[in-house]
Amino acid sequence: MKIRNNGVLYGLSSGPGDPKLLTVKAVEVLEHVSVIAAPRTGKGHTMALDIVSQIIDIKEKEIVYLDMAMKKDLSVIEEIYDRHARLVEDYLASGRDVAMLSIGDVSLYSTFSYVAGRVKGDGFEVEVIPGVTSFNAVAATLGKSLTVMGKPLTIIPGSFENNLELLDRPGTKVIMKSASALGAVRDILIDKGLKDKAAAVADCGLPTQRVYRDITELPDAGEYFVTLMIDD
């Protein structure tokens, strides 16, 4: 049973980095809500919040930090999502709308869907505001098309050691957020003879943006928001 006075949880796509790549709708929702739920890494980084704070005034907003853990232990992760859902629901139950931020597009490899599933299950309303993904921005930055007519596009999550055959597929391949596996991914691409077809952009649209047209220059690690594009 939906209680009419409850707030709405918005899954808010912050885009890949350039604050001007937020949608008009995302800006409207951010101006409207009084509570922003911002993911925070173990090192204290709040990248999505940093992006939106350049385009809206967050001084008037209540910021709820959602501390992320890179733990692989599933029960620990489940506990974290449970805690985040409870944090958000406290605001919703008091009638306040909450925008939970996500880098890129909310529907792509984000933690939002896990929190949203719990919040929805508890009877609250959830609305998703779609956004620009990192690979859309990376293709634009590299001046390349993401697709070849009639061929598929394959988006590969960063850790794909068990899925190497994905690189042999027809069409363009995109590898997202390789993080600590970046050196291994780079070496796999070189070994497979894909060096001349591959390029990468780290922190696309941010002041720290780095373009790697030669992937042999990619470091072993240390680039978290790096997106690789491998031509057909």
Next chain:
Amino acid sequence: MKIRNNGVLYGLSSGPGDPKLLTVKAVEVLEHVSVIAAPRTGKGHTMALDIVSQIIDIKEKEIVYLDMAMKKDLSVIEEIYDRHARLVEDYLASGRDVAMLSIGDVSLYSTFSYVAGRVKGDGFEVEVIPGVTSFNAVAATLGKSLTVMGKPLTIIPGSFENNLELLDRPGTKVIMKSASALGAVRDILIDKGLKDKAAAVADCGLPTQRVYRDITELPDAGEYFVTLMIDD
């Protein structure tokens, strides 16, 4: 040799349908340019122009229509792109900036890249403004995540009769713009036992939006901007 006084060609992503899904940057570029190049179908539809005209005032702009042909004859298509490039270059050479529109994101299965390739080859500057794709918006509308942790996402162009094995891949699959093949695609999905994993949205974000949670209700044809999503 770049001539400094030439205009810039912007590849402008209009998003999937809801004008509020344009980015802040796209709106700024549209307000800035004096010329908009708008693709037009054989039936006279100008969908991308219809979207942007709801968010900026196009009365002050010069509109150049780029007539598309659904011809499969490659030499005819090449001729059309050549003509579009010349049309655009006339404006650029006179120092005027041009925004060429594209539904969804410019880098995904759009004709912009073919025109841009020619324009770049002729020495003009091209800048791409990335945008929200139809599948980002469709996932949001269906309330589903596009991805499963650790698994790939496969984007399949509408005509994929020769690529049926793509449907057997792990992870979520998206089929874009099936157009006249829609009935065939629907029947293939049903035959493969994927009915309960599939859903579709036509004209996502437009007043004519239709959601098909049961794909057996999809018509044989007549839905051009339909995006299918098949869960892992």
